[in-house]
Amino acid sequence: MLEAILFALPILTALLAGIQAIRTRSLIRSALWLAGVSASIAVLFYMLGAHQVAVIELSVGAGLVTVLFVFAIGIAGAEIQPQRPIVPKTLAWVLILVAILLLAGFALPFATTVQHSTEPETTSVFWQQRGLDVIVQVVLIFCGVLGLLGVLAEEKAPLDQPMVDEIAAERERDLRNLEYQSSQSMVSSQQGQTR
Amino acid sequence: MNPTTLKLCLMAVLSLVGIGLYGLMICRNLIKMVIVLQILVKAAALGLILAGQMSSQINLGQSLGITVIVADTIVAVVGMALAVQVQRRLGTLDVDALSSLRG
Known part of the structure; x- marks a missing residue:
């Protein structure tokens, strides 16, 4: 007691x-x-x-x-x-009661008996028998x-919208520069040919 | 350990599972949902230890319990990281706000 x-x-x-x-x-x-x-x-x-x-x-x-x-x-x-619940409270209670009754029906018959058996030490169980669990824990x-x-x-993501716009504008500027340089070089070559 | 105590512990496991399930169905706040998940997983860990005690394999129960605690902690950390990022991007922790996310 x-x-x-x-x-x-x-x-x-x-x-x-x-x-x-x-x-x-x-x-x-x-x-x-x-x-x-x-x-x-x-x-x-x-x-x-x-x-x-x-x-x-x-x-x-x-x-x-x-x-x-x-x-x-x-x-x-x-x-x-304060927000409305995901599931109506009555339905939630009914679902929980069903779940608990199912679990209790499964587990309660086992709670009356205590088996007696010899068992290895915790360390050997943990490191030898459950070795895979240790690896999973490392991954976790x-x-x-x-x-x-x-x-x-950081508070803002490294590529949020203003930065994306900035990068796009920079690319456009580079393209225009390239086009201008190529047109300039074409004009100069044409002038050279006419001379 | 007498059967009455075992049944008492089993009732505790079932009650904690009930509290956790109720919280999961009621709460909409992401951080609160992680807290409720913690309660559920603690019930599972207690159940494992209790099963180990009942089958006289307490060391096996302890080994599994440690694994559950580690997994539980990682779930909490990842859940909180998600919640913080959702709060920063959407300004709310309501799970309904997640439906506005597009991939």
């Missing part, structure tokens, strides 16, 4: 923070509530025995991602206007760096 109460605390915190992250109008507050979700989930990870993932979730999910969100919101603007991190460059990119 005590174990269930201990688990219920971070679960309730995560759910409350998740609901607030969606409900609040301010994007900054939403990002901070998301950090709360991450921290609660990290506590749950730790209680479930996944100590390494708990540390990574706390540092990356509640730390790095929150900082990135605050940075991006600072660039893009913090407030959001590369994509993330490119994405970060997208956030930090």
Whole structure:
């Protein structure tokens, strides 16, 4: 019973923070509530025995991602206007209930049994059994760096419309110069022939 | 770990999935959609760890959980980059404004 109460605390915190992250109008507050979700989930990870993932979730999910969100919101603007939802709220609730019932019907029968088996260390699982995952993570991190460059990119694109017009005008000027020079050279050659 | 606790954690996973799906269907702001996606992916990571705990393969669950967290972070970074660029070009973060984009 005590174990269930201990688990219920971070679960309730995560759910409350998740609901607030969606409900609040301010994007900054939403990002901070998301950090709360991450921290609660990290506590749950730790209680479930996944100590390494708990540390990574706390540092990356509640730390790095929150900082990135605050940075991006600072660039893009913090407030959001009240807007009509994409899907009517009633339909949204019905779809969510169907999805949850389907998931629960699939997963709940497995939640009654705990199997016991021996397992290799986390490091050997991560580096040997799941080696392909590590390669995928490296590729993903590369994509993330490119994405970060997208956030930090200059305010105007290097080839926006005024610059395109300027380049076109410059080309036209060069062409006219070329035509003028060629016509001049033709005239001079004709004069030379007549002499 | 007793079955009651496992069911409690499973309910947490399902509730977080529900909150995430509801947010995805309600929000129109691009940054808010990325935040909601984060909640959904956290539910998935919790589900993986829980599955690892139930099958006594917590290290496998941890390995998959780390992969999910890395992918989740990259999704957030790329999503925010998209949102910032859309805000700069169109002046709004509304997803409806994206329909005015032409390739």
